[in-house]
Amino acid sequence: YSVLCVCVYVLAPSARLHPQDCAEIYRLGIKENGIYTIQPDPHRPAVECDMETAGGGWTMFQRRRDGSVDFNRTWQEYREGFGSPQGEHWLGNAALHALTNTGQHLLRIQLEDWHKQKLNVVSPSPRYRLTAREYSGDAGNALSYSKRYNHDGRSFSTNDRDHDRYTSGNCAQYYGAGWWFDTCLAANLNGRYYRGRYSGLTNGIYWGTWYILTDSRSGERYSFKSVEMKTRPRNF
Ligand SMILES: [Ca+2]
Numbered sequence: 001y002s003v004l005c006v007c008v009y010v011l012a013p014s015a016r017l018h019p020q021d022c023a024e025i026y027r028l029g030i031k032e033n034g035i036y037t038i039q040p041d042p043h044r045p046a047v048e049c050d051m052e053t054a055g056g057g058w059t060m061f062q063r064r065r066d067g068s069v070d071f072n073r074t075w076q077e078y079r080e081g082f083g084s085p086q087g088e089h090w091l092g093n094a095a096l097h098a099l100t101n102t103g104q105h106l107l108r109i110q111l112e113d114w115h116k117q118k119l120n121v122v123s124p125s126p127r128y129r130l131t132a133r134e135y136s137g138d139a140g141n142a143l144s145y146s147k148r149y150n151h152d153g154r155s156f157s158t159n160d161r162d163h164d165r166y167t168s169g170n171c172a173q174y175y176g177a178g179w180w181f182d183t184c185l186a187a188n189l190n191g192r193y194y195r196g197r198y199s200g201l202t203n204g205i206y207w208g209t210w211y212i213l214t215d216s217r218s219g220e221r222y223s224f225k226s227v228e229m230k231t232r233p234r235n236f
Helices: 002-017 022-027 075-080 093-100 171-175
Strands: 034-037 046-050 058-064 105-112 118-124 226-233
Touching: 022 046, 022 058, 022 226, 058 093, 075 093, 093 226
Parallel strands: none
Antiparallel strands: 034 046, 046 058, 058 226, 105 118, 105 226
16 A cells, blocks of 8 residues: 555656646646746756747747857757757757657747847747648748748758758758758758858858848848747647
8 A cells, every 4th residue: 555655646746847848837827938847858858938929838949049059060969959948059859859749739930130120930840850831920931932942841951961852962061050951941040140141151040031131232141130949739
């Protein structure tokens, strides 16, 4: 009898301490933004929860805001994640997969440029393989831009793993970022961090349907000031 009692006593609290995602934390009644511990990935259990935007319950898996973290990383690094949830980070493809492989999920992207223009993109299911079919938002759907530039259905590539549809090389190596490259890109939110304008290869933080992409006189390109990528179950 005593063994049974001990088991229940030990297991019940720890189960409650490790919810699946921020949506579950929200449903438990915790509705403050912050860093929380979640279940899916034992190596990087801390995530930033957005409990305010559009009803809350969003688990953040990517953030860019100051260029402090290098996003030109290997397959292994993208799988396990890098950076910290307090700052710039990629949560990790293993955790992202665990977060999104049960049922349909929404992908929310919040971008801000250097002119304080902000945009929102909401689309289902960010995985190793990206599935982004339906779109709503105010920025244009650069994830499904055209036949050759279509990130929907693409697999993830890194500088050491070429899963893109560009046959003459590795887009991830060429653009210095891990991403769901096609041939190669209409969007790349893991690109290099520039403080606004830059010239040369379009390897900055890029969203191909944004209202300004290059300066018509100087030919300089624009990179974004901040990016956040989050996910939440569709039926939340
Ligand atoms: Ca290739």
